[in-house]
Amino acid sequence: MKLFGRAPTARLDGATMAVRCDGARPPAGSTVIVFGADGRARRQAAKDDQAVKCRDGESAWCCQAGPYALELVPFPAAPEMGLRLECVIAAPDPLSDSQRFDLFLFSEGGDALTVAAFATLAQGALRGALAAALLELPPCTSLDEWNAFRAGLNELVYTRFGVTVTDCLPVDLGDTVDYAAVLRARAAAIVPPVAPVIPVPAPQPVPMHVPDDASALRRLFLELPALSAQLRLLALPDGAFAAHRDLLQRLALAALAVNTMPALALAAPGVPLHATMRERRAAASAAALAALDEAWGVLAVMKGGGFDAARDDAERVVANLGYALARRRLVAPERTEPVL
Known part of the structure; x- marks a missing residue:
């Protein structure tokens, strides 16, 4: 039975990594991250059956370390080639007064950070690194090449998101790929030939959609x-x-x-x-x-x-x-x- 005036409980499940909990009771065992008006963060353990109290200008999230399972597709042209990652939210670095995951959550988390949304961001970061040749995953990857890729991927995910990759395995996603949909999307993306310009009446003004x-x-x-x-903080070589x-x-x-x-x-x-x-x-x-x-x-x-x-x-x-x-x-x- 719900008691009068009782604060709601923030919901965290296997599909959600973090959620806003201003004025709510975080789940037991979760970590509460409170951001001040100046953007600085402080972490605290969730207290039993107590709501998170925020001062003016503050906001709060609660999160659980994981582990979380992600499936990423490194190359858009090969949707059947996937990587299955297991990751956890990195523990606080005692040598730093700010944590990368806290910054990521405050900057990009929104009201809730789902595992699916995080997988999309991690996949975008991985594809960007491969396209820029910051990481290499060649065909018929040798063991040394795979180890180098794993080390680079671990560092990328930790540096970009503050999340630690604990395991990474190549997987075949062919059974889950709708190849007909992939081919239709590729055909729709093909630019048609330019037709002769025919004068037409000027269109009426419409409300402009401005990106965020x-x-x-x-x-x-x-x-x-x-x-x-x-x-x-990087160590520098001579010169x-x-x-x-x-x-x-x-x-x-x-x-x-x-x-x-x-x-x-x-x-x-x-x-x-x-x-x-x-x-x-x-x-x-x-x-x-x-x-x-x-x-x-x-x-x-x-x-x-x-x-x-x-x-x-x-x-x-x-x-x-x-x-x-x-x-x-x-x-x-x-x-x-x-x-x-």
């Missing part, structure tokens, strides 16, 4: 300082000090650009921005976010193989990040683009 620019900037605001802090300092300075300028970014819909105070430029600004934010995700992968390679293992990739990613943020500030089309 605010969430992209929020992630950049939260994660760029943490990325810089981890890059600063790499100048390159390391240059990367840190460019990341600091990128963080400053994010902190002073103009509003999406304004060209100046009180002056609305043209709809076309709002779309381009939102696209630039998405490009900057893609560079941030790739930067975490590059950092994972550096943590595993040293600073020189991915120095060129780091410079490329930071350059792409700076370029995208510069485009996000534009109020008029670039000179090389036609004026609409």
Whole structure:
């Protein structure tokens, strides 16, 4: 029987890794992560039958360590080739005052982080690392190549999400793949030949769908300082000090650009921005976010193989990040683009 005034219980099951629990009672044995208004996190054990109390500006999540089972498809062109991962939320690092999983949860978790949603994010990170040659998984992989891939994958998932991979096995997903649906999707993605241009009446204006620019900037605001802090802790080989300092300075300028970014819909105070430029600004934010995700992968390679293992990739990613943020500030089309 439900008692009057009794706080609800936050629900965590095998399909959910973490869930918001502001004012709710977390499940027994779970870990509570409370985020302050300044974005700093503190962890505490769930207390028996007691609701989580948050002060003004605070928010709270509860999570369970796992283990969780994931099935990932590394290559879109080979949907039958899969990886089955077993992972757990990493234990707190006593040498750090902030935990990577806490930052991931606060930055990307939303109201609930399901295992399926996390698997999608982990699969995207893995595919991005393979496409950028930060990881290698060749056909007929030898044992040494598999061990190198496993080490890189472990570091990638830990660096990007704060989650520890405890087991990884190749699996055949052929029985679960709908090949007809795959072929239909590939056919739909083929660009048809360009037809002759026929003048038609101008369409009526319709409400513009703007991508979520605010969430992209929020992630950049939260994660760029943490990325810089981890890059600063890398051990450097001889002669790499100048390159390391240059990367840190460019990341600091990128963080400053994010902190002073103009509003999406304004060209100046009180002056609305043209709809076309709002779309381009939102696209630039998405490009900057893609560079941030790739930067975490590059950092994972550096943590595993040293600073020189991915120095060129780091410079490329930071350059792409700076370029995208510069485009996000534009109020008029670039000179090389036609004026609409």
